Amino acid sequence: MPRIEGVDVPDDKRGEIALTDIYGVGQSRASEILEKAEVSVDKRPREWTESETKRVRRIIEEDYTVEGQLRTEVQMNIKRLKEIGCYRGKRHREGLPVNGQRTRTNARTRKGKRKTVAGRSQSTQKK
Known part of the structure; x- marks a missing residue:
């Protein structure tokens, strides 16, 4: 694994x-990565050679923002929206759809x- x-x-x-x-x-990004690494998309990870695994790992590390770094970036973007007080930031703060x-409903x-x-009952609600 x-x-x-x-x-x-x-x-x-x-x-x-x-x-x-990940x-x-x-x-689409996964197939792009495997294409760059010259690994067949049908090949299972247990069948990858050590060099193929290293190529895939290197491409992901160098070319893409993933995992913790991406999560941090997303959280920082949300925090920025909240701080500047824009509509989307307010919706995030209130926990409503953005x-x-x-x-x-x-x-x-x-x-x-x-x-x-x-x-408030069903009969008095406006339909």
């Missing part, structure tokens, strides 16, 4: 799919569990 950027890449999946276990690497989604992932408001 090759270890790339602090992540154990699964041996039993195709190389293209296995690399997606935060910041999706399928990209213009509706909140009257849905948005439970961001808003959390429902908080029932007293004195």
Whole structure:
């Protein structure tokens, strides 16, 4: 099981799919990495030679921002939005959807569990 950027890449999946276990690497980027490293996308990580593993590791380290560095970058961007007080920053701060989604219904992932408001029943609600 090759270890790339602090992540154990699964041996039993195709190389293209296995690399997606790394935060910041999706399928298209994984196939791009394997193409640059001249490794077959169908080859499984357990079948990679030591030199192939090193090439893949080197390409990821040099050319892409992944894992902890990417997480830090994303958090810093969110923090910056909050500090400058823009609309997106306020939405992050309030824990509401950021990209213009509706909140009257849905948005439970961001808003959390429902908080029932007293004195409001289904029959009195506006439809």
